[in-house]
Amino acid sequence: MKFLSTTPAVFGLAFSALFTVSAPASATECIAPSNPGGGWDFTCRTIGRILTELDLVDGNVQVTNMPGGVGAVAYAMVVNERPADSDLIVATSTVGITQIAQGRYPAPIDAVRYLAMLGADVGVIAVDNDSPIDSLGELTEIMASDPTSLVTAGSSGAGGWDHLRLLMVAREGGLDDLGALRWVQFDGGTDAVTQMMGGQIDVVSTDLGEIAGFVESGDIRILAALSDDPIPAFPDIPTAISQGINVTGYNWRGLYTGPDVSDADYAAWVEDLETVYNSENWQTAAVESGLTPIWRGGAEFEKFVVEQAEIMEEISRDIGVIE
Amino acid sequence: METLSLLAQGFSVALTPLNIALLLIGCFSGTLIGAMPGLGPVNGVAILIPLTFAFGFDATSSLILLSAVYFGAMYGGRISSILLNIPGDEPAVMTTLDGYPMAQQGRAADALAISGVASFIGSTFAVIGLTLFAPMLARMAIYFGPADYFALYVLAFITIGGIAGVDPRKTLISALLGLMIATMGLDPISGIPRFTFENYHLYDGVDPIVALVGLFAISEILLLLETAARDRAKPIGIDSWLPDLRAIWATRWTVLRGSFVGFVAGVLPGAGASLGSVMAYSMEKQVSDKDGTFGKGDPRGVAAPEAGNNAASGGALIPMLSLGVPGSGTTAVMLAMLITLNVQPGPLLFERQPELVWGLVASLYLANFALLILNLPMIGLFSRLMMVPTWALLPIVAAVSFVGVFSISNSIFDLQLMVLFGVLGYLLRKLDVSLVPLVLGLLLGGDMERNLRRAISISNGDWGVLVASPISVTLYVMTALFLALSVWLALRDHKRVKRRELLD
């Protein structure tokens, strides 16, 4: 049995030497319904870290990755297996709500309890610096009069949030035949922007955070920010509302918990998350990763989510993404 | 020469005692994480990101630790490729082709040393390319449109045809099966589920790691069971604990060619390290496989893909840093890591935070150097795995594979899928169908389809767009030349064999 002793012993020693700090796991768990590295993973890991730093939970928050069906697997698991687990929170965002609104989750929108959103990425409509289009008004005019002349793109598929936001703008600007507008999916906002710089596409609709560097460098121009107020980091970018197009398109990051969690536990979570939101730690972490800190919590947030899902469902039906 | 002084400054920042210690620890633990089937650089870095917070390291030190883990894990993936015929991560697939046969012939130490040196030279090549040409190459990569990417994937799949296997029809079928599996899941363009059998677990498609580990690790167990218990599966053993330096020197031109091909593949955003290793291997095979030794334990078959994939992952940093476009899973994690450290990659990064960029380049370089220094003496230790009898080694490999996959996805379904892929892998291997094209089809298929559809969407249905750009035409000409060369070589070999038969 000599071979058994040497090699693993060396490995084991090395590991234990490296990781002697592993903190005791607490009961609190945050499920990121994606692989490590994505936006949901960021939500869980950052909020989990801050919950620990502020001593709102005992020990570390355990982050579990449960990818599958753009969040559907985790959603089904919470609803079916852990509906009353008050130590469990799950990351979600506008992307997840879009999926629910289009009937792609195994349970309806009100099957879980939505806790809060703590930040959001703002949607923008961008064109190349050399583009002849100078304002949102010009863009909506072209879209309404000659929709097939433009190639639009973003980081979601057809019917995804980047696409829906653009269609909301187009519809507000007078385009009736929404299906006539061509949409090209790319794997990320920066992919779409670089393809636009290479002259392959005309218009990009996506989140600002990821592509802010290209705006600062002057490679692309933002025609409109889909926010209520101008973005603090880019006060010169006009909102769509200020240009007469009454559309907002945030991509918020938030959390939900099981449907049978008691009202007291639910309220405690909302309170803890509000403490996280107001902390310096979150304000810094959010801005660093391109998010605008925005708070909506408790009943107000649940109402907001349901309303947003209804709007998405309606548009998806209008354009034929769902029957 | 401003970049050189900036790079020198990067090195001076990186070379503190704490950072050197982190470098060594990171390389070592990264190598171990990478050597475990199912855990690769993506998981290694993702696991360690919170740890750098826990210690409160500054940006440079965190960057050094994570780059060291990243490269360590990349290197670790080769160890299981060579010793066990189980690639630890995606880009290591090509290394099984000649690495495992070498180990079976008792040359495990040589294969490990060659892969270490080739990796080192490949990434050195990429770092030099990065230092000299980064901003220029990034601007050129922008003009690569969807139609050009499609042409690139066509070229890749045609060259795969020449990689392995006796019957080219079987190689093609294998690649097509991989492409078919790649279409499973939610279609990212239209959002509709395809070939998911109404099962939510298949909505994200088949995770390449699950397929990879199942196809290689579990089929290996089934294959060994055909003979195990008959001869009590004696360990293979090794001829020498020390690598043969002449064998390494003999691969010098192979390594340089592989580095160049890999670097070019890496600079294109989206292509990534897997494509780099495929192209490097198949080009090398065309250039220098005169006696048909590739696939049977030729050292050049280890050197070329290793140099290629490391040069590619270095090259992939160019679009990642200057455009913020992650080319592959691994660069995506690097990107996440930079963002966590408050570095926003993009067109202004080189101007705004030059000290961080060159600090990163310096730490990548040092990580490679540390890896070379650290791993050459460890070859003896790793080769010792070959002495472990199969009845003890394979159960542990199986357990590690299962736990590696399960700990990331928490999915019982993935474990069952892995067993299913094991059976598929076993059957295909029995039928002399190489598994490598299948894995590559699975890895590259999604991008290939999406770029085809993007191109046709942009042209509004005109297929002429596929040959409308000079880049795609060039790539198709290269594909045609490659095909012509393969046919010519095959005919020549055929004649040579005939002549030999006549002489006998």
Next chain:
Amino acid sequence: MSVRLAGVAIFMIAALYTWYGRDYTASFGDVLGPAVFPVILGIPTMILSASLVVFPSGQVAWPDREHGLRQLAALAVLLGYALLLRPLGFPLATFGLIAGIGVILGGAPRKAMILGAVFSPALWALFDQVLGLPLAFLGNWFT
């Protein structure tokens, strides 16, 4: 014969794949649609596998009965592991996996069990404690 059978099997899979793939439609926005690429893949696969049926290449030697049974046993252990991992918890299930595969591969039962007893808690500690990837120590049968 085996190659021919495999050719038939692959042909059927490709045919079913093409058949299903043909029907996928996207309502709008996507010119080529989700169905074309599957058809582009399915048809050459059908042609190539049909050619394997007509002109098979290579010989396959299948294992004898005893080794075939061992392979089935190994598959049973692997699948059993996937099914029992949650009920039993990680260390116990992994002990069964390592010991079981070890015995099937021809190891002495006592040694294989020692191997499992050493490595299953070690792996649990490595992943759960050291790497921070949570694995249940005891399954839901015990809690």
